[in-house]
Amino acid sequence: MRIKKTTVLLNQLLAGTMLAALAVGSSFTVAKAAADLIAVNGDVRTVDPNTPRAEAFAVENGKFVAVGSSAEIRALADGKTTVLDLAGKTVTPGFIDGHTHLTSGTDYVTGVDLSYIPDKETWLKRIKEADERLPPGVWITGGGWDYTLKEGKLPTKEDIDAVVKDRPVVLRDIDFHSIWVNSKALEIAGVTAKSEVPAGGEIVLDAKTGEPTGILLEGAGDLVTNKQPAYSDKERAEALLQTVKFANSVGLTGVHDMSSIAAVYDYLKLVEDKSLSLRVWYGFFEDNAANIPAAAEDREAVDSRVAASGETKVKGPLLTVGYAKSVVDGVLSTHTAYMLENYSDRTGWKGEPFQSEADLSALIKAANESGFPTAVHAIGDAGVQMTLNAFEKAQSHAKYPNRVEHIEIINPSDIERFKTLGIVASMQPNHATGTIGKYITERVGHERESHA
Structure with a gap:
């Protein structure tokens, strides 16, 4: 029996085992054979509401096979089992980031x-x-x-x-x-x-x-x-692999990534190379409804090649072209978010939408009818309102809901519309901490600040 102590959050598990996210349940289960690895004496958080915390878990063939007390899990070890003594450290399920641009952010790594x-x-x-x-x-x-x-x-x-x-x-x-x-x-x-x-x-x-x-x-x-030299396929894949490994190192095992439809093939290369250690729900940037049928063909091609790789049999779902991503405005910091009233610190300027409500509605309709929910970046209150209007006119029933991203400021009358229309308010902590207490009062004034 190989015994190890660890002072980190099981980084070696993040690249594979943690993909299971402790979803086997937190009640003790007898494994069919001795575990390859057990972790004991920890503060283990699970996704089982009946037993949200445990002390230990066992891993066999890259998957969680048991979660329970240290004594129960130790019974699953033999002389070949690696034992991690967590020494009271906390282990969480893998984190899922609901809004990332990893394929666009590889430059940060390289x-x-x-x-x-x-x-x-x-x-x-x-x-x-x-x-x-x-x-x-x-x-x-x-x-x-x-x-x-x-x-x-x-x-x-x-x-x-x-x-x-x-x-x-x-x-x-x-x-x-x-x-x-x-x-x-x-x-x-x-x-x-x-x-x-x-x-x-x-x-x-x-x-x-x-x-x-x-x-x-x-x-x-x-x-x-647009004038930057294009990276080779190999350079892009290597940069993305570095970025994925960094994401794993901070506990991420799943992402909703958003970039061009072409960039999804960089993820696909990692799948086929058997090196992708993230579950990726991929959103492709699109503003033109006429391009949705081509995106549906890309979805079918990616699904077929992922299945052919055999990786999903080992790791479960890995890569899906899941939704369309559109953008209606910019950001408050540089006065490009679309507002219902003028900016407090720029007379006569409300910002302007990046596309018309009619074009956005057409995109939503085409995407939803092709099985793609739509995520729309909208930060200003006018941008949010315009997006909700477009969803109200054009959305159709889908397996997964449509969503509005960020929503840094909103007209109070639009809040209830999210519930009425079944739209997800996809908000990120950084869009609060990165705004509140810094420039928000300058941009919108004290009265509107309560709506931010």
């Missing part, structure tokens, strides 16, 4: 990660380090910067130019709605003050010079990102 770093000085230090680390000619990408943490104002291209001049730098902000670039990136993309941008997008201009500052809001960022 490039620059500025998440939750408050000061620009450290941002620039990290960018300079990436410049020294990466091969010549490679674009510096990544991001996660948040100017509301400390700086109080948006960074500029000159900030990056001071540390990196000769290669493009393209860094998304913490919420993926703004891009900070250097002069080289603007030059390569041919972006000027007169460049056309899609609805809701903006090239932020310097008030004195009238030239781009290096901040591109919403769809304006596509002017630069």
Whole structure:
């Protein structure tokens, strides 16, 4: 019997065993053979409401076979069983993140990660380090910067130019709605003050010079990102695998990931390579109802190849093209969220929707009729209201409900509509902690703040 003590949350289980999420039930069950691994003397949380806590569990062939007291579980061991002494540590079921962009965030792993770093000085230090680390000619990408943490104002291209001049730098902000670039990136993309941008997008201009500052809001960022060199299939797969492993390391065993329909095939490669250790409910970005039939074909192709891989027989459900994702507005921090009344700190500006209510309704109708629920990003109260209007007009009965993402501020009259229409209010803690107490009062004033 091999005995080990652990001071971590069973990281080795997160990549496979924890996928079962302690769903075998928490009552003691006799295994048919000696367990490969048992964990004892722990604070084990289960998903069984009748026995929500236990002391130990057993794993055999990569699956949980028993959960119970330490004495009961020890009886399942033999001389070949690995024993983990948890020493009172807590073990939870694997976490499921209901709103992620992992395939869009691989640059954070391979490039620059500025998440939750408050000061620009450290941002620039990290960018300079990436410049020294990466091969010549490679674009510096990544991001996660948040100017509301400390700086109080948006960074500029000159900030990056001071540390990196000769290669493009393209860094998304913490919420993926703004891009900070250097002069080289603007030059390569041919972006000027007169460049056309899609609805809701903006090239932020310097008030004195009238030239781009290096901040591109919403769809304006596509002017630069569309010029980025494409990664090879191998590079994308390797980057995604690193990202998945990081997700596992913090306890994630399931995600609702949202990106392009093309990116789902990167996950599929991991399935076929037998290296995917997340359950992925995949949402594809789409604003055009005419493209839904093609997405349904992708769903069938992915389902067929996942089944052929044989992985689901071992690990259970792994990858499904589950829903459509659309976006109607931006974010409050940069005044791109769509509001019913003017911003308190920008006279005459409410923001504007990224698409019409009619187009959104058409998308919802087509998606629902093809078996795809629809998730819609809506942060401003006008964006939320418009989305609910579209669902009311166009949604049809589906196995899974439609949902509105984020909802940072809402008109009180729309709250009850979520229940009436059967719409899920898909809200994330970061959209509260990242807003309340920072810039929300500036943007909407004290009266509307109670609706945030």
